[in-house]
Amino acid sequence: GQNIDQPTEMTATEGAIVQINCTYQTSGFNGLFWYQQHAGEAPTFLSYNVLDGLEEKGRFSSFLSRSKGYSYLLLKELQMKDSASYLCAVRNSNYQLIWGAGTKLIIKP
Amino acid sequence: IAGITQAPTSQILAAGRRMTLRCTQDMRHNAMYWYRQDLGLGLRLIHYSNTAGTTGKGEVPDGYSVSRANTDDFPLTLASAVPSQTSVYFCASSRGEDTGELFFGEGSRLTVL
Numbered sequence A: 001g002q003n004i005d006q007p008t009e010m011t012a013t014e015g016a017i018v019q020i021n022c023t024y025q026t027s028g029f030n031g032l033f034w035y036q037q038h039a040g041e042a043p044t045f046l047s048y049n050v051l052d053g054l055e056e057k058g059r060f061s062s063f064l065s066r067s068k069g070y071s072y073l074l075l076k077e078l079q080m081k082d083s084a085s086y087l088c089a090v091r092n093s094n095y096q097l098i099w100g101a102g103t104k105l106i107i108k109p
Numbered sequence B: 001i002a003g004i005t006q007a008p009t010s011q012i013l014a015a016g017r018r019m020t021l022r023c024t025q026d027m028r029h030n031a032m033y034w035y036r037q038d039l040g041l042g043l044r045l046i047h048y049s050n051t052a053g054t055t056g057k058g059e060v061p062d063g064y065s066v067s068r069a070n071t072d073d074f075p076l077t078l079a080s081a082v083p084s085q086t087s088v089y090f091c092a093s094s095r096g097e098d099t100g101e102l103f104f105g106e107g108s109r110l111t112v113l
Helices: none
Strands: A003-005 A009-013 A018-025 A032-037 A044-049 A053-057 A060-065 A070-075 A084-091 A097-099 A103-108 B004-007 B010-013 B019-025 B031-037 B044-049 B064-066 B076-078 B087-094 B108-112
Touching: A003 A084, A003 A097, A009 A018, A018 A032, A018 A084, A018 A103, A032 A060, A032 A070, A044 A053, A044 A060, A044 A070, A070 A084, B004 B087, B019 B031, B019 B087, B019 B108, B044 B064
Parallel strands: A009 A103, B010 B108
Antiparallel strands: A003 A018, A018 A070, A032 A044, A032 A084, A053 A060, A060 A070, A084 A097, A084 A103, B004 B019, B019 B076, B031 B044, B031 B087, B064 B076, B087 B108
């Protein structure tokens, strides 16, 4: 079967750095997405990786290792507004998006 | 403002009733999707459409139907609602089935009693 694994919940302190991991097993690979979803709102796009390595976008970075079936989202200089769920999704060989259940990130002052 | 509009935002429905969730996008995206989101589960694809006039079944299509008469609209119909269809429904679109990220509507919270 196909599955995406990510931690259910993480807690971090304002101003700190947090890394949210995502491992995947899918039938083929055509890219990995990270989305942010605040409670009661729609998911919004954060990043996309299709090649191995690190993609940096401001305070957020996303890393991909295709050989390990592994990605992480790195959030720096955490702010209270970063409290949200972070969803990992992989596009498989049929161009279907397989979604993880999401990681709820709690930021404490 | 460009984007995706869903309606209704929230609805309580008696079991056995018919319900249509509306979705309209003005970005001229070819591909559109309907997902349901339940606590503890990832987004699950119900139906999709890669282009106007075509639709396909996703992971959990039973009890749902869709149509794509034009590029902009992609309604989701529950022919006879059941309590297990209580969920938050998201409509999304992308430029193509294999290109670009998904843009999501604000969601429709449906409760079936």
